[in-house]
Amino acid sequence: MSTAAVHSLWTTAADPITKIPAPKIEYGQLSPTLIVLGAALVGVLIEAFLPRKSRYYAQVFVSVVALCAAFAAVVGLASDGYGTTKAHIAAMGAIAVDGPSLFLQGTILLAGLVGLFTFAERRLDPAAHGNRVDSFAAQAASVPGSDSEKAAVKAGFTTTEVFPLLLFAIAGMLVFPSANDLLTLFVALEVFSLPLYLMCALARRKRLMSQEAAVKYFLLGAFASAFTLFGIALLYGYAGSVSYARIAQVVDGTITNIDPALANTMGNDALLLLGSALIVMGLLFKVGAVPFHMWTPDVYQGAPTPVTGFMAAATKVAAFGALLRLLYVVLPGMRWDWRPVMWAVAIITMLGGAIVAITQTDIKRLLAYSSIAHAGFILAGVIATSKDGVSSVLFYLAGYSFVTIGAFAVVTLVRDAGGEATHLSKWAGLGRRSPLVAAVFAVFLLAFAGIPLTSGFAGKFAVFKAAADGGAAPLVVVGVISSAIAAFFYIRVIVLMFFSEPKPEGPTVAVPSPLTMAAIAVGVAVTLVLGVAPQYFLDLASQAGVFVR
Amino acid sequence: MNPVNYLYLAALLFTIGATGVLIRRNAIVVFMCIELMLNACNLAFVTFSRMHGNLDGQIIAFFTMVVAAAEVVVGLAIIVSLFRTRHSASVDDASLMKL
Amino acid sequence: MSFPLLTATAALPAVGAVITAAVPAARRTAAKWLALLVSLATLALAVTVLVRFDPDGARYQLTESHAWIKDFGVRYELGVDGIAVALIALTALLIPFIILAGWNDADPLETGSRRWRPTQGFFALILAVEAMVLISFEATDVFVFYIFFEAMLIPMYFLIGGFGDRAHEHGEAAASTQRSYAAVKFLLYNLVGGLIMLAAVIGLYVVAGNFSLQEIAQARASGSLHMATNTERWLFLGFFFAFAVKAPLWPLHTWLPNAMQEATAPVAVLITAVVDKVGTFAMLRFCLQLFPEASKWATPAILVLSLISIVYGALLAVGQRDIKRLVAYASISHFGFIIMGIFAMTSQGQSGATLYMVNHGISTAALMLVAGFLISRRGSRLIADYGGVQKAAPVLAGTFLIGGLATLSLPGLAPFVSEFLVLVGTFARYPAIGVIATFGIVLAALYTLVLYQRTMTGPVKPEVSAMPDLRARELVVVAPLIVLLIFLGVYPKPVTDIVNPAVKQTMSDVHKTDPKPSVEAAK
Amino acid sequence: MENLIALLIAAPLLGAAVLLTGGRRLDRVGHWIGTLLSAASFVFGLILFVDLLGKNAEHRTLIKHLFSWVPVAGFQADATFRLDQLSMTFVLLITGVGSLIHLYSVGYMEHDERRRRFFGYLNLFLAAMLLLVLADNYLLLYVGWEGVGLASYLLIGFWQHKPSAATAAKKAFLVNRVGDMGLSIAIMLMFTTFGSFAFGPVLSHATQASEGKLTAIGLMLLLAACGKSAQVPLQSWLGDAMEGPTPVSALIHAATMVTAGVYLIVRSGAVFNAAPDAQLAVTVVGAVTLLFGAIVGCAKDDIKKALAGSTMSQIGYMVLAAGLGPIGYVFAIMHLVTHGFFKAGLFLGAGSVMHGMNDEVDMRKYGGLRTYMPVTFITFGLGYLAIIGFPGLSGFFSKDKIIEAAFAKGGTEGWILGGAALLGAAITAFYMTRVMLMTFFGEKRWQPDENGNEPHPHESPRVMRIPMIVLAVGSVFAGGLFSIGDRFLHWLEPVTGHSEGHSPVSAWTVTGATMVCLLVGVGIAWAQYGRKPVPAVAPRGSLLTRAARRDLLQDDFNHVVLVRGGEHLTRSLVYVDHTLVDGVVNGTAAGFGGLSGRLRRLQNGFARSYAVSMFGGAALLVAATLLMRAV
8 A cells, every 4th residue: 555545545534524414324224223212112111111010011911012013114114015026135234125125024023923922921930939931030130049049039029021022022023124234234243133132031930051051152153253244344445335235345356436445455355255155154153153153052952941931932043144145245246166065064054954853852942953054955055046046035034033933932831840841751642741832843843844735835845945056965865865864853753752651750731722823823823824835925935035236 | 464364263262262162161151162162252353344445344353243242241159059959060960950 | 617526425425534634522323323434435436436437438538627826837637547437336346344344453452541532533543544545546636645645645544553463472662663663664665755746746746847748758759758767767766766665666575564453354354445545556657658658667676576576475474473563564466466567568468457457456355354353363463373273163264265376366356467467567578587486376375274274173272162153243344345255256357347448558658569369370 | 969079168167167156055965966977977988989989080070159249350250169089088088087076086185174065166177178179169179278287286185284385386387387388379370371270271381381380389389288287397386286086187287288288299290390400309298208207206195195196107108109190199199098097096005095094194103004005006906017018008009009109200219218218117117116105015114193193004994995996997907999900090080180200210129128127117116115124204315316315306406596586686676667667756756855955945025125136037038038039
């Protein structure tokens, strides 16, 4: 860099800025996020001002209304054509309002709503001192087993803060897949991650594990976001901007007016490759791809099960949305660089998740590994780099998220004296005791396994088809093989539930309130509808399959 | 001085931070190392901002600080509650869940 | 629009399954009767299909076509040719007998939870399997076929793992372990096969752009759809693998003995007489039509494998100590014949193979169901636990013998005709293979007669001396099957008339003509 | 008239169906139903015979097409019957002897609680046997062929509670199956050669096919014949088949079924005529068997097994004759018919003896029975004279012609075959005399059995005596009736063809030599068993005798090579299936399980090691991306 150039920079920067244009914000198009964020703030206020007794109802009410309203807003935007013809970049280039954003936002909102139902469930545990309790600690700050905890339980404290936390997380997730510059991406990442870290620590039972999960999730998550941030810095260094469109232009080499002062760093491919690899790594951490998956089983096991369900579904949707946008909007110009790498990641993710799951003995860990394997399948669709690839991933995510929440909701029902009985040996003979619950869980497992007539099959078929169309036939073969391996452990659970003799002092199945029932019912309904008559949703996904640049 | 050197410094700090995460046991120290990594990023942003001659990088650095602060709030809360339960802040002690 | 007869045929048992499953726990008997009535009504519909099918008409008849999943290029397309009609009739015919034979198999030992309804489940699952098998036979869209081909594993899996023979030498816990092992093995084998087929199905879509059997076959015939040689071979192998697991062909067979051994006899019949037929049927319909060149390319290898199946299955049947396992290995041997007939690429072979599917269904049903009655009386599957049953229960022994004779393809009984056609058809093109396969008939006699001798003849064992003879319900199950075996042995023309035109079409699909006799003048 | 052909089969078939499904209420009349329907069939046969006699020799073929049986492109098997002189002969033999034996069985099986079923099986046999000889194509013949096998199986194992009977039945069926394999392959060969397997097309075009194919077809037909007719090497089942009730041995394992092989060869004459190598094989098999059976017959103490050896041997004669070509066909059939009479008679006699002796079969425990059962003695004696070829009786005419024809073959072969036939005649005389002497002459040798029941030999009831008498009459006169004026020759000639041979020795020389042989055989037997008392326990005997007692070690060979070898094979295959075929799959599963267990350990619970994995992953990701660009 020449001194003259530097000097000119200094002088430019030293000039007083006379006119800062007011940003133009399309509030209407951002309304889903804004509604949720607003509701979250209202939730905070509720915590501050309402009496303890009425907080629960108020929070649930506000949350449900907000999520419904936000979903309505998404539907309204989509029907106005924002997903297709009127798709554009809003909020001064920070947020993209287009098909994939709207589709994923809708999915996240519905998943959040269903997840909320499981958060609000208060009938599973026996009432403590006459107070109904949910899955969350009475007072998170009290030390487990201490007198203060007992006092908190006795006083009927509940951590109703989870509802605003949930809303904040959802708001972050809504922004994440529609972020159109790297800064927004990073902020959204933190906005949805931080509440999740907290919620992980809030379990009522097994608090040690819960806290451990939170610590692990937090440290590793922060570690990963540091990498992401560094990647963002490098990409910024490469392109001189954090805007997706601008970076894409630089990558493509189509940028018109290059400031000569930037010539030195701009277009430095090392920066591009390093930066994009680190950002992708951060996203792969969130979707739980091997080798960035190791937090998944521990956190899934330790977190309160409703949180696990929500996290497993919604985080994956948001993270895959962001990954898609990054790869399809920012980095299509270098797909010959990232495709082989992603191939490798997809393969080890599919195989690794499936293989390690075989020997799991805890149902929540098992589902965690299963979610890793599924991340691999979805990655296969991501790699397709075609419009079909996008829509197949969207469809897969929609189907998968409801199955996941439903499955974890069922997990909350099977309880013994220590709370949820998550060890697989306790699930023996469940089919005898409560055929209906076992059958429902079997449906979810079959959907995970990708048996025809379930959403799992339709999704897997869509993803593999897109991958094969995109020239990734070997990936399909690996996918098929790992599906076979995965089938083994799903079936093992079914065997256990239906064909093993029930243990005499086995767990009981709690009768849930309509909230959890609704969550499970929605899961089953979506599973079957997307399995038997997926065309409407495939249409939706394929209309939504185009990113705006 | 050539601003590229700041980049090298940033990379160095980032690596030190990452190494600290990998080798230190105390959760607080680990967390501090992560903060170090974030600040390394900030340095890189500011440097690039200087090199590119636009202010985006500097603004981002502010955002990063805010985010880091938020992380501190959440992180310390979690770590402190763990410490109060276990009377230990060692991340290695928190290994109930494995395999 | 005309009445969707094919859909109705498959939908009726499906609906019946749902309703049966919903019958309250206390109304067990009602569930049984309901299932039986539904299966009979399905049979009536199947007979209607049979009557309305015109053997000399278009290739696919009673067709239905509706849009289903546009994005996957999938249409809900049904249609039947002669081969499918024959198998639909077989399936619809056997299910009532299976239900009747399993009448008491699923009565709960103790009343568990209020919601525990094994009996309802058992009959509902059987009807569900029927529905899926029927629609597999009817589908002319590869995807539709695939979906039900795979989905039928699930009810089948529960039938195998959930219901077993009552008494067991090692107690109920051991039995349940073995059962679930068998069920898991069944499911995994077939699932792996199905998943590999899934890869091929996707590959087919990438190449062809849709799943319509007729469209693809026409496009291939007219040359508008070109498949690279290697692509065709890989796709063929993907399809064939799944069907070979299902059929089952050596060395992919080991799930069958376990499954048949552990399942109750009616379920074992359901597996081997009905469900497995989908595999061999699909070879004829999909492998040969979609990939004619690859089929011809693979023929030598497949013939050798089927030959191994024939001899190996029979030899292993000789070595078995468990009645049901023995029948299972015998079935493996018979499936070897069926596959051999299909890939001999002669009209005798393929007509014979189709006829064999029907006949094997009936004959195995007869043998296995009687074996089930026998086992339910003594509470043991071991051959060594029997002896002299003939004295105590002559009718049971007699029907068992006829079932056995059908299994060894005694002339005059139905399987003979088909087995001979397969042998002739194979011999015409591959004399050496035909001759070796003929050894199978000696081995078949060996295992059947050894089984009969050890169980039915000789001094009467004390445990069997008080064994009751066949009851009325059991006779109602067995007698019609035996009548059918004799009828189709003496007069198989009704079946061959339906099958022949379809086989002719298949032969022209693979561009093969029958070898000509060396002395032409004799004709 | 053609419809009668169908009725011919339908009558016994109806009987079988009614008797086997009728249930207990038919127990009292079942046997009469069976006998009646058998007799009805015989009557139909007679009507048809008279009808045929009324026609010209060329028009004595009736064809009845019933329905199209297996119509598959190019493969047309019809249910069509052909009644010509050859099948007519068989029809009369089968239904005639069959009806007599039905009658006999009414008495013989009187005390068996499963008599109804027995008659059902007998009727089933008649139907199958008639189908065999009336079929107009080989596939339909095959149905009858296996049908008689089934009936034979059921009847040999009729006393199922005896393990030996059940085993014998199974063995018979299995050995027959080996033969059936030959028939299957022969039919397949015909189909690929001629495009058909109906008698008409195959036999009329036989000369157009290559000799190699025809030889193959001929050899396969021979294999089939060996199985059914108990010829070496598939003869081992016949001796064991004597486990069945004696009427069964008489009807199936002497008079009718076992001769089906001869029928098959004669029927396929056109094929054999054009395949000299196959013919040679047939004659060799016939010659070997006639000696084999005779030798075995000499050594057996069990009266039925001795007779079974004799049956084998006599069928050997027939096969030998059939192998000689047109010159021998007629005599093969003639011997078959006469043998049907005298061998059935002999067996019924043996049955009558057993009936009177508490089912004792060991001839060493008989002796001097001629006084106790005179009718049996006389009828048995006449049968004996017939079989050894006493001049003027049936066996004399038919056997003599065969020996003549064998010599007429010419060359070394002719001498060897003729010599074998002559030797056979001598041995026949020996073993039959032995049976006669041990049973009816000498001192009584029976003892009370372990329960103290001493047998009280007595004559059989009339219902059993009548068939014996009728058959004895046939044994005496049938040969003469057929031979005088060459009636039988002219009757069969249109079907089988005939050629006169040019024997190197004159007919009278052959007759003379035969007589000498006969006398020698009888003389030796008299010297051994007539002059000296018969020991109650068999002496150890020479090596040959001991071998002959064990059916010339055939069973031992089978046991060691086939049974043991087979057991080892199946056992090792079961092992292979379990460990190897299944093991590969289970091993794969276990492999994944092990891999899983190992990979699982990476998840060690320490957040820092997770961070290492992430860090390493990030490094790999970066390195790989950079590498991709570099490549």
